[in-house]
Amino acid sequence: ASRGRLIRQLLTESALMALLGGGLGLLLAWRLPNFLIGLLQPSYEPPLGLHLALDIPVLGYTLVLSLITGLMFGLAPALQASKPNLVSSLKDEGTTFGLQIGRSRFRNLLVVVETAVCLVLVLAAGLLVRALEKARHVDPGFNTKHVFVVSLDLGFHGYDDNRAAAFHAQLINRLQDLPGVKSVSIASLAPLGGVSRAASIVVAGEETPASAPSLLWDYWVVSPNYFETLGIPIVQGRSFRAQDMRGGPPAAIINEAMARQVWPGENPLGKRFRLGPPSVPFTEIVGVVKDTRGARLWEADKPYVYLPLLLSTQGPPIQTEQLGMLFLVRAEGNPDTVATMVPRIVKALDPSVQASCSALEKSLGRWVWFSQVGAVLSGTLGLLAVLLAVVGLYGVMSYSVTQRTREMGIRMALGASRTDVLRLIVAQGLRLALIGMVAGLVLALAATRVIAAMLYGVKTSDPATLVGVSLLMTLVGVAACYIPARRATKADPTAALRYE
16 A cells, blocks of 8 residues: 555545534534523523524534544644554564654643643633632622612603702602502612722822822712612611701711721721812711622622712712612512502603613622623533543553553563553553643643633632542543553453464
8 A cells, every 4th residue: 555545544534533523513503502592591681692503604614624623633643654664563563562652752742731721621610610609699788689770761851950859759759658668769870780980089187289199989879768778787877867968068978898998997987088079078977887799799898988869959960960860679578569560650750751670689690690601601611621631531541551462461471460450551641641730730820810800709729629620630530541441451461462
């Protein structure tokens, strides 16, 4: 047989396997996306409008990629196998003690690289699964059950601040009289809405020159019963009162994080600061509330300033602006009834105004949903990576055992037990797996920083995940090596010596 004919035969086999793999991939691509979308689709959200149908470009891409894969990974072995040393092959020289060193090292390198990549993917999946579990148990610092966020579009219907204030007063009265409503409050932002507002703050007695930068803190403009509606405990001082909204002495409430950062070890009550430009008067702190995860779920211990909503146009613009304000409604009993009645009450006050009413629990669920998507997708890739690692390690060890049949026969003829042979083969495979795991851990510590923003309460170097993934990869290595090693122990020494 000519060398060209041998290469064509080997490339045909390689391309055929690659095409079969591409066909299996197309079958998975046909069924898997809809399954994953259904698995990840939140029950309270509209269906995800993703167009994932297979079309001609996708099919052509898969065909070309499969052919390139088969040619690339089949050409090198084909060229190597098509120029054997005929004399050495016929005499079976150089195979007594296993693979030729050059080929063995290359195959071992592939296993090490495959194990390292597999560990990175599995570790990322483990971190995201841990983060998902943490996110499901994150305490936002307030009670989200039976709380609805009502947003209005008054600005689109010609309302100014005065008309909006009058509309808000009527709506609050109607909502408070609604059966099943426990509390109603107004806020400039929705909790866990992903949006925050910040302004410069200057602490009294620490005024900075006009050219010096001042501190920037997030602030919320709320009505007096905001903390009652969300169940946020007041740990010091008092809540806002009605006179705070009618132009009384400027008052503010801060959270514990701001008290710790700005006045560590001091009582913050009575402290004064200025929010905004120098024309704004200094505000006195009248209360301190528990820390909450205000705008975003992952922002723990973030300083917040709460200001009272002013009903008069006299005052800082950030406290007098009525347009864009949201309503928070806490229901008791059957919350669905309240959610249905709120838009009707708004329509009764002004038929042109549209109102949306959404459960606050959905906002919490959306933040968890990001972790769920990452955990499911990375988990799928991790399982595929484990499968490929098992196949790769098993293939190399199986081929190695086949090439070392005579060696195993000699060892057993000289007194080696089946346990010794089993230990020898498994140790060889585990050595490759351990080298790949060490390389993978180093690579993973750098690569997992990409998903650090999606990890709630979990570090990229989480010890439990590192240990768990390492044990999993060790078990995978043992399982991949055990079957070839088991087969080697069953070899008859006499038959093995006559094998080749």
